[in-house]
Amino acid sequence: MRPVPNVQSVSIVMIEDDEGHARLIERNIRRAGVNNDIIPFRDGTSALAYLMGPDGSGEASAKRPLLILLDLNLPDMTGIDILEKVKANPHTRRSPVVVLTTTDDSREVQRCYDLGANVYITKPVNYEGFANAIRQLGLFFSVMQVPENP
Amino acid sequence: MVHTGYNPALVALSVAIAVIASYTALDLGSRVRDAEPGRRIPWIGAAALAMGGGIWSMHFVGMLAFEMGMPAAYDTGLTLLSLLIAVGATGGAFAWVSRTVAGTRDILVSGPLMGIGIAGMHYTGMAALRVPGNLAYSIPVVAVSVLIAVTAATAALWLTFRRNEVWQKIAAAFVMGFAVAGMHYTGMAAATFTAEEAGAHAAHVSALAPGQQNLALVVGGATFLILFLALLASSIDQQRVQRDLSASEARFRAAVQAVRGVLWTNDAEGRMVGEQPGWSAITGQSREEYQGFGWANAVHPDDSPSSIAAWNETVREKRTFVHEHRVRSRDGTWRHYAIRAVPVLAPDGAIREWVGVHTDITEQREAEAELRESNEEIQRYAYIVSHDLRAPLVNVMGFTSELDATREDIRAALQGHPQAEGIDADLGEALGFISAAVTRMEGLIAAILKLSREGRRSFQPEALDLKALLQRLADAQRHQTEAAGAEVIVASDFPRITADRLAVEQIFGNLLDNAVKYLDPARPGRITVTATAVGARIRIDVADNGRGIAERDHARVFELFRRSGKQDRPGEGIGLAHVKALVRSLGGRIDMTSRLGDGTTFSVTLPRESATATRTGADATPLAAE
Numbered sequence: 095m096r097p098v099p100n101v102q103s104v105s106i107v108m109i110e111d112d113e114g115h116a117r118l119i120e121r122n123i124r125r126a127g128v129n130n131d132i133i134p135f136r137d138g139t140s141a142l143a144y145l146m147g148p149d150g151s152g153e154a155s156a157k158r159p160l161l162i163l164l165d166l167n168l169p170d171m172t173g174i175d176i177l178e179k180v181k182a183n184p185h186t187r188r189s190p191v192v193v194l195t196t197t198d199d200s201r202e203v204q205r206c207y208d209l210g211a212n213v214y215i216t217k218p219v220n221y222e223g224f225a226n227a228i229r230q231l232g233l234f235f236s237v238m239q240v241p242e243n244p
Numbered sequence: 245m246v247h248t249g250y251n252p253a254l255v256a257l258s259v260a261i262a263v264i265a266s267y268t269a270l271d272l273g274s275r276v277r278d279a280e281p282g283r284r285i286p287w288i289g290a291a292a293l294a295m296g297g298g299i300w301s302m303h304f305v306g307m308l309a310f311e312m313g314m315p316a317a318y319d320t321g322l323t324l325l326s327l328l329i330a331v332g333a334t335g336g337a338f339a340w341v342s343r344t345v346a347g348t349r350d351i352l353v354s355g356p357l358m359g360i361g362i363a364g365m366h367y368t369g370m371a372a373l374r375v376p377g378n379l380a381y382s383i384p385v386v387a388v389s390v391l392i393a394v395t396a397a398t399a400a401l402w403l404t405f406r407r408n409e410v411w412q413k414i415a416a417a418f419v420m421g422f423a424v425a426g427m428h429y430t431g432m433a434a435a436t437f438t439a440e441e442a443g444a445h446a447a448h449v450s451a452l453a454p455g456q457q458n459l460a461l462v463v464g465g466a467t468f469l470i471l472f473l474a475l476l477a478s479s480i481d482q483q484r485v486q487r488d489l490s491a492s493e494a495r496f497r498a499a500v501q502a503v504r505g506v507l508w509t510n511d512a513e514g515r516m517v518g519e520q521p522g523w524s525a526i527t528g529q530s531r532e533e534y535q536g537f538g539w540a541n542a543v544h545p546d547d548s549p550s551s552i553a554a555w556n557e558t559v560r561e562k563r564t565f566v567h568e569h570r571v572r573s574r575d576g577t578w579r580h581y582a583i584r585a586v587p588v589l590a591p592d593g594a595i596r597e598w599v600g601v602h603t604d605i606t607e608q609r610e611a612e613a614e615l616r617e618s619n620e621e622i623q624r625y626a627y628i629v630s631h632d633l634r635a636p637l638v639n640v641m642g643f644t645s646e647l648d649a650t651r652e653d654i655r656a657a658l659q660g661h662p663q664a665e666g667i668d669a670d671l672g673e674a675l676g677f678i679s680a681a682v683t684r685m686e687g688l689i690a691a692i693l694k695l696s697r698e699g700r701r702s703f704q705p706e707a708l709d710l711k712a713l714l715q716r717l718a719d720a721q722r723h724q725t726e727a728a729g730a731e732v733i734v735a736s737d738f739p740r741i742t743a744d745r746l747a748v749e750q751i752f753g754n755l756l757d758n759a760v761k762y763l764d765p766a767r768p769g770r771i772t773v774t775a776t777a778v779g780a781r782i783r784i785d786v787a788d789n790g791r792g793i794a795e796r797d798h799a800r801v802f803e804l805f806r807r808s809g810k811q812d813r814p815g816e817g818i819g820l821a822h823v824k825a826l827v828r829s830l831g832g833r834i835d836m837t838s839r840l841g842d843g844t845t846f847s848v849t850l851p852r853e854s855a856t857a858t859r860t861g862a863d864a865t866p867l868a869a870e
Contacts, residue, residue, distance in 0.1 A: 114639030121646070167635070196634050219637050219686045221645040 104240045105131045108163040109141040109176065110194075115217070119163065119194070122225050126232025130161075138171035142179065145186055152185035159240045160186070164211075166195040166202070174205065181210035188241045192231065254309030257464050258302045258428070263421030265298020268471045269334065270404040270416050271478050276342035277405075278485070288342065292335030294474050299330040299362055299424050301467040303369050306428045308460040322372030326365045333361020341401055351405065355398025362393040362424055366431045378438040385434035389427050396423030505603035508539075510585070512595040514555060526602065528574030544570035544578055562587050562595060571602065579606040626696035630689045637689070641682045648675050688805065691818045695804065698825050703744035705854030710738040710784070713745070714773050717753050724760050730769025732756065738775045739782050742854045747826045752786065754819045755846050759788040761813050764841070780852055781832070787845040793838040801836070830854065 106123070110116040116134050123132070135141035145162075147154025162180065166173035173193065180186045190212040195202075198216040206214050215231065218224045272291035279287050303326070307316075341354035366389075370379070400420035403412055506522035516523070516539045523534055527542040534542070543551055547569035558565040565585035570578040585600030651671055658664040711734065718725070718732040725732055741748075756771065763769035771788045793801060797808035804821040827834045831851050838844035 112635055112639065114643065115635070118639070118642040118646075167631070196631055196638070217638055219634055219641055219682075221638075221641040224638060224642060225645070 104159045104161055104235075105133055106161050106163060106235070107133050107135065107141065107145065109135045109138065109168070109173065110163070110165045111136050111168050112165070115165070118224065119228050122228035123232040123235070125225075126229040126236065128232040128235050130235070138168045138173070138176055142176060145176075145180060146183065152183035154185075155183075155189070155243050156185045157242055159242050160189040161235065161240055162189055162191045164191055164193050164195075166193060166197065166206075174209065177206060177209050177211055185243050188243050190238070190240060194231075249311040251309045251311060254305055254460050255429075257460065258305040258309060259421065259425045261298060261305060261464055261467050262302040262424040262428075263417050264471055265294055265302065265467065266400065266420030266424065267413065267417035268474045268478070269295035269298065269338075270400065270413060270420060272474060273338040273342060274404050274413075275478065275481060276338065284342070288335055288339050290474055290477070291338045292331050294471060295334035295338075295358075296327065296329075296331030296361070296365070297470060298467065299334070299365050300327045300369070301463055302424050303366055303428055304463050305460045306425070306432070307369070307373070308463075310432065317374040319372040319374060322368060326368035326372060329368055330361055330365035333364060334358055337361065337397075337401070341405060348402075351398060351401045355401050356394045358397040358401065359390065359394030359423065359427075362397065362427050363390045363431070366428055370431070370435065375437065380436045380438070382434045382436070385430060389430035389434060392430055393423050393427035396420065396426060503601055503603075505601040508600050508602070510598040510600065512559075512597060514559065514598070523602075526573060526579075526604075527571060542572045544572070546570075558585075559587075559595070562589070562593075565598070565600065568605070579604055580609045581605065623696050623700055626692055627700075630693040630696065633689050634686070637682055637686060641679065641686075644675055644678045644682070647671075651675075687816060691804065691816065691822075694818075695822060695825050698747075698822065698829060701747075701829070703747060703829065703854065705742045705744055707740060707742050708745060708748060710741055710748075710775065711736065713748065714738070714752055717749065717756055718773070720753075721756055721760055724757075725769075725771075728760055728763050728769055730760060730763055730771060732760075732771045733773070735772070735774040738784075739777050739852065741782060741850060741852050743830055743850060744854070747830055748850075751823050751826050751830075751848060752784070754823045755786045755848075758819060759786060759790060759844070761815070762809070762844075763788065763790040764792075764843075777852075778849065781849050782852055783847050783849045785845050785847050787843065789843040792840040792842050792844055793836070794840045798836060798838065802834075 106128075108116060108119065110119065113136070116136075120132055120134075133144070135144065145155055145160075146152045164173045164176060168176075173195065177191055177193070180189065180191060187210070191210070192213040192215065193206050193211045194215045194217060196217050203214050213231075213234075215227055218227060269291045272287055272294060276284050276287040276291070337354040337358040340357065341350050343350070367386075373379070396419050400416045400423060403416035403419060406412070506526050508516065508520050508523045509518070511517050515536050516534050519531065520534060520539075523529065523539060524531070527534070527539075529538065529542055532538075540548060540552070551567060551569045554567050555565060564587075565583065567583045569581060569583070571581050573579050581602040582605045583600060583602055585598045587595045588597050588599060590596045651668065654671070655664070655668055658667060661667075714734045718734055721732070752773075756773075759771045760769070767789060769788065769790065771786065773784065773786050775782055775784045791809060793808050797806075800806045801808050802820050802824045803817075805817040806821075807815060807817040824834055827848055827850070831854070832849050835847045835849075836844065837847075
């Protein structure tokens with residue numbers, strides 16, 4: 095697999111409570127040739143702690159190019175809460191957020207885009223579809239530009 | 245010229261007869277209008293007999309009071325005719341004025357008729373008089389006498405048929421008595437008697453003269469007796485009317501007790517007047533507080549503009565008022581009431597007052613709200629469960645595929661192993677079963693999810709051309725229909741309906757699809773779609789001559805994942821459950837009649853006007869936890 099130099103420094107923050115899903119996502123992203131760091135979180139609290147830093151100001155994420163993979167169904171909060179906070183904070187709002195979840199409810203989809211989500215993907219149950227979607231997402235990651243946070 | 249004079253006692257008797265006969269006749273006549281249809285004729289007859297007989301008897305006594313100094317005799321035929329004229333004319337007058345459709349103007353027909361009857365009787369009676377001499381009339385005075393009869397009779401009828409108060413009845417009787425007696429004595433004043441050579445008739449009339457006074461008393465007495473009996477009959481009837489009235493009052497009081505609600509009355513404009521114990525009991529308002537439009541202060545401010553608008557419209561249209569609003573109770577809490585008020589109309593069609601009932605439906609409303617809540621909870625539950633079931637399924641499916649991919653590595657590693665092929669086959673079989681089961685489970689979850697979504701969908705009711713819609717659905721299936729050698733017949737006549745297009749399409753698409761799918765290969769398929777209006781709803785029947793459904797499966801076919809009969813057609817047992825959920829969401833119902841081997845009819849009853857328009861996205865609970 096060929097390395098993708100321009101996104102080498104971008105870290106992927108994966109917020110996904112289902113360990114199996116996390117593993118499957120990771121495998122398929124790797125299969126697409128994306129070798130970036132993947133930082134997994136299994137609940138909203140720890141993910142927010144990482145993104146906003148210990149002081150909660152978000153300065154911890156400044157100058158840190160991040161790409162966020164977000165599941166909406168988390169044990170301690172909904173992904174929408176995280177999306178809102180990320181898009182409201184000046185230090186994190188430029189980070190692309192990919193919502194990757196099981197629901198395809200149209201109102202949920204609209205709400206996420208309204209709040210500033212960059213991509214919304216429904217996890218197909220059928221594995222081939224799932225693997226395909228993630229691999230394509232990986233390909234997309236390998237060509238997209240992720241800005242540094244201010 | 246013959247010297248004439250009057251016996252004052254007999255004159256007084258004649259006037260008394262006229263007044264009392266008038267009273268009796270008017271009393272009887274005024275009963276006609278309220279009598280049951282079959283009993284009108286006897287009342288009219290009795291009134292006519294009293295009046296006509298009274299006029300005649302007054303005339304006869306009046307004649308006996310007349311002292312003309314020569315013998316007089318009466319022609320029987322003409323005397324009888326004069327009685328018939330009096331009875332006939334007054335009977336006609338009463339019949340005309342007491343028709344149920346009669347108005348004030350009809351008195352202008354009956355009054356003159358009665359007046360002419362009185363005059364006709366008098367002059368016919370005079371013609372029956374046989375005296376030894378000549379009788380001449382002064383035309384102007386005759387005209388005055390007729391005028392008196394017509395005017396007074398009209399006035400008397402007018403008084404009688406306006407209102408039935410006793411003093412008015414008595415006044416009417418005096419006016420009518422004046423019509424009769426006044427006419428008679430004016431008519432007599434118009435007559436001039438000239439004696440002929442005496443003797444010609446004297447022989448046979450002389451016998452009459454001595455008994456004149458006695459005869460007058462006998463006639464008067466008989467008349468009074470008849471009138472008395474008539475009044476007695478009338479008063480017995482009056483008692484019956486009173487009994488009916490008090491029975492109906494008692495019924496009304498019982499109804500007030502029996503109704504589960506609070507009774508009130510308003511005047512025509514909607515003002516509360518008088519004691520309103522019921523209203524006072526629920527609101528705690530005193531009479532000073534509720535009277536006039538004060539009652540409106542107890543209505544919830546949010547409900548009062550709509551209540552006032554609805555009330556004004558109802559008053560304008562004079563129809564039953566049906567409304568719901570909240571009313572402040574004695575303890576300050578708000579309670580929901582259903583209101584029904586009926587206008588009580590006066591004979592002229594104007595509203596006299598309103599009688600209304602407030603029924604407390606707070607508990608009903610609360611139960612409905614609870615039901616709605618628990619319904620929503622069930623739907624939320626189905627939705628969440630189906631999503632939560634999906635997440636592990638992604639893992640099962642995903643790692644099964646991963647395992648499948650690993651099979652290649654295992655195969656390579658086991659190369660040369662004696663059982664390599666067996667192990668690979670076992671592995672393949674197990675993986676195959678797992679993925680088949682997962683695929684099936686995914687289908688089931690998707691079905692539950694779809695059903696729960698239908699329950700939460702917001703409907704957009706629109707006017708639908710059902711005929712065109714159904715024909716389009718039938719055409720869309722033409723391919724399958726023709727392949728099965730069947731035909732779908734959509735009736736030409738469909739009432740208009742307002743409903744959500746997609747939901748209606750899904751309902752009938754499913755039913756038609758089922759009908760085509762489960763035809764009996766033994767006979768050519770025939771599917772008919774017809775509609776019948778049932779009040780504010782319409783019933784649409786989709787009937788087929790297919791294989792039918794066994795009785796024990798009749799309830800089951802509407803259940804999710806259940807199917808009936810030979811399992812030789814593709815399907816998951818979702819269609820009818822889906823149809824039932826949709827029909828219910830549209831406020832309708834679905835029924836089925838079927839005989840195994842004969843065919844099946846599905847009857848969908850839908851409201852013509854959509855009642856489900858209120859279910860919008862706004863009150864669906866947000867489901868963030870996905």
